[in-house]
Amino acid sequence: MKIRRFFAADMKTALRQVSEQLGADAAIMSSRKVDGGVEVVAAQDYELESKHTPKSSVVEELNNPTVEWSQEPNLVAIREEVSVLKELLQDQLGELAWAERKRRQPIQSALTRKMVNMGFTAQIADQFSQRVQATDLDSGWQQLTLELAHALPPVQAGILDTGGICSLVGPTGVGKTTTIAKLAARYVLQHGPDSVALITTDSFRIAAHEQLRTYANIMNVPMRVADSAEKLEQILNEFSDKKLVLIDTAGISQRDQRLAHQMSCLMNAGKPINSYLVLSTTSQTSVLKQAIKTFSIIPLSGVILTKLDETMSLGESLSAVISKQLKVAYTTNGQRVPEDIAVAESTELLRLASELEHQEQLDWVTAMQRQLG
Numbered sequence: 001m002k003i004r005r006f007f008a009a010d011m012k013t014a015l016r017q018v019s020e021q022l023g024a025d026a027a028i029m030s031s032r033k034v035d036g037g038v039e040v041v042a043a044q045d046y047e048l049e050s051k052h053t054p055k056s057s058v059v060e061e062l063n064n065p066t067v068e069w070s071q072e073p074n075l076v077a078i079r080e081e082v083s084v085l086k087e088l089l090q091d092q093l094g095e096l097a098w099a100e101r102k103r104r105q106p107i108q109s110a111l112t113r114k115m116v117n118m119g120f121t122a123q124i125a126d127q128f129s130q131r132v133q134a135t136d137l138d139s140g141w142q143q144l145t146l147e148l149a150h151a152l153p154p155v156q157a158g159i160l161d162t163g164g165i166c167s168l169v170g171p172t173g174v175g176k177t178t179t180i181a182k183l184a185a186r187y188v189l190q191h192g193p194d195s196v197a198l199i200t201t202d203s204f205r206i207a208a209h210e211q212l213r214t215y216a217n218i219m220n221v222p223m224r225v226a227d228s229a230e231k232l233e234q235i236l237n238e239f240s241d242k243k244l245v246l247i248d249t250a251g252i253s254q255r256d257q258r259l260a261h262q263m264s265c266l267m268n269a270g271k272p273i274n275s276y277l278v279l280s281t282t283s284q285t286s287v288l289k290q291a292i293k294t295f296s297i298i299p300l301s302g303v304i305l306t307k308l309d310e311t312m313s314l315g316e317s318l319s320a321v322i323s324k325q326l327k328v329a330y331t332t333n334g335q336r337v338p339e340d341i342a343v344a345e346s347t348e349l350l351r352l353a354s355e356l357e358h359q360e361q362l363d364w365v366t367a368m369q370r371q372l373g
Helices: 011-022 055-063 073-104 106-117 122-129 137-150 176-191 206-219 229-238 258-267 285-295 315-323 346-355 364-372
Strands: 002-008 027-034 037-044 164-169 196-200 223-225 244-248 274-280 300-306 328-332 341-343
Touching: 002 011, 011 027, 011 037, 106 122, 106 137, 122 137, 122 315, 137 346, 164 176, 164 258, 176 196, 176 206, 176 244, 176 328, 176 341, 196 206, 196 229, 206 223, 229 258, 274 285, 274 315, 285 315, 300 315, 315 346, 328 346
Parallel strands: 164 244, 164 274, 196 223, 196 244, 274 300, 300 328
Antiparallel strands: 002 037, 027 037, 328 341
16 A cells, blocks of 8 residues: 655645546545645555455455555654654643642542552552541541551461461462471471471472472471372372361463463362462562462462562552452561561551652652553
8 A cells, every 4th residue: 555645725636636646546544724725645555355355344444444654754753743742641631630639639649649659559549548538648648558458358367277278379480389388387386297298289390399398308297299180189188187288389370271270170179278379579560460360260268478578569469459359368578487477467568568668759640640541
């Protein structure tokens, strides 16, 4: 397709130029008035379909024409300039809107900014700041903290309290195996090595077996590998006398097809299994949301947030948990076994999130405007 622009004193003259230079089959793409006359954009070789093309396909191509902008440098420049201007206009409109909101709701606006700087999504920040009714920022933050804490309820009876059969699931690299070791070690210290057993359903990586086996040997507890639901059920029957059986799962991508096999093992083992989703607080919001969506195909008893010692911001993780109404069971903040694990407390999580607030973040208005649409 060839695209050209024509300038003339009037539309009749412009159309005559199009016909003379591009032929009678040329298609008019656009027209507009300009200083001194009109501008017409026309295309040659617009009819791309063959004689054998079905009528419905012809209509669809005519309704949705494909324009090869690269063939007209001037149009490319115009498109890029319009795109830049549109983005600048959106930013300016966003700033004006939030300036007006700050004037009308100064406390709520300040709290919204604080939450965005803490890493909370714009939706969560706006949702919770609007619940606050206060005349000063300090009391407003206290109200907001209570609202957030209420939205982050802890698991009432966690793994170390109830025992039973528990599995840890989650994306690769979030620290499931190390967390298993920490929980097992804590339980061994309280109830002795005869009370605990370890299982891994990761039949894909030998290294994963060896890491868990090393922990098992140190704690003097049994460890088995289950590569199917039938095998897992058999092993669980062997460990029926254990107060706590911890199941480690494969650290593979949540888009990996082998994930279905892992989930099938847990769902068809013939025993009730309490599954906990392990999330790294260093992950991006999109990764956290996808992980929750993927692993929610099985009932989740709670969430374990890891790598608090490595994260630069905690609001992203808390936003993901709040938006899906999940409960946080434990947090981890290091590699030491069994020291670096703690029962989750909403007030402590919010305190840490506030400590990690990025005061230097200057584009929060743009972030709010874009996320809220």
